[in-house]
Amino acid sequence: MKKINIALQYIIALILSLTIIAFILINMFSSTILNKNYIMSELENENYYEKIYEEVESNFEKYINQSGLDEEVLDGIVSREKVEQDTKKIIDNIFSGGNETISTDEIKNELEENIRVSLKRALTKTEQESVNTFVNTICNEYKSTILSTKYENDIHSMFNKVSEYLSSIKKIILITSFICVALIIILSIKQLYQILARIGVSITISGLLLLISRIYIISKTKISDITILNNTISIVIRNVITNILNIINKNSIILLIIGIVFILLYAIIKSTMEAKKIKEQYTPEK
């Protein structure tokens, strides 16, 4: 009976350790990739808008050489402020479900004016068509560089669903954790100090699992090589992943320390009680 009781306690401890991991992971994702403020601060830290601006300009230059037009036609067609505003619009669309669109009218007008000033002559029909194609290409290039996609609303609804799921899962996890702790208390009612051992083991398992997961991810992937969409967004993604791995590392170490402290406390109390018991047995009755 006693063995079944202990086995049951350890099984519950095992479930508790999984709920601890799930709780940490949910909190971590909610405060990082699902958090608009976090993403915005990461972009700010990486000087994202400035880099995107440079990337926009660099991408424009790819087309100027083959267009036959002078490079000067690209001067001042897009500003840093516009790049920042438009990028914020896209992020807002994704996180808050806004419907703001990116306008390229300003770029189009500026570019057409610059071309007109640069050429100083009437264009043939074919040349005009080429200029129109060039202007449209530049406008599309701008949109694609600042990551404007037609899927912003889809991404937003996906974000909403994930957030809702995570919120529900979090509640379930908290309830499960309380039930687990309550069950451990009930099952250890005769030797309450054993609660420390079971909870200590749970926390240590959580810490170990997180630590091993982090080591596995780092050994199997090279975060610094991850390249998605463009260089700027890749840097931000790499930073976010590195931050997440650092959070996992920090949490795993904290959990391991807490777990071992719980186990130590249990061991000290257990030894003290055993010593007391022996002392009582060998003390002659008066």
Added chain:
Amino acid sequence: MHKHKFLRNTIKATIKQIIVALIFTALILFIGYLLFGANIEDAILLISKVSINIDEKKTVETIIDDNNKLKNYPEYGTSYGTIKIPKIDVDLPVYYGDSLDILKKGVGHSSGSYFPGEGGSILYMGHNSKKVFRRFSELQIGNEIIVTTTYGEFKYKIYDMQLIKETELDKVPIQKEEEILMVYTCYPFNNIGYATQRYVVYAKLES
């Protein structure tokens, strides 16, 4: 004596619980691997697909041996030299490859052609913009083109210029009998939009 026993018991109980924790961790990892192992492998594979190993880029310098054989060919997309055409003040880096990104940076080297010093056809290309080959029309027979690579300097003398259609590949033949440098750009030089003609400059190796 009692203190020692107390300490021994405490350590024993601690180690016992830590071993329990380790066994359970191993058990969870094993079950997790059985249940999600394939998914984890897929995720790792996906991450590797979007990873570019910068460290793997070749850093070994290209060299040429006595039989005009190149060793350690340059990596696609990397610059391995410069092209100078003093007559039209051209001094540009030469990149191995001919993608849009490469041509944005300088002169491209068609990957199907030979390298300077190998004794065959070398095909270079560049945009007709001001910074690159806009002034090609000023070139004349006898003008010099100097290609400086990481493995040596090669001087060529222009012996012909031709206007060809973009589809006339037989006008820029790749052969191994004689070292000929062919450099082309889009024509007309001040064209707006896509150009279907190419202005080719042919030069023979002098030294």
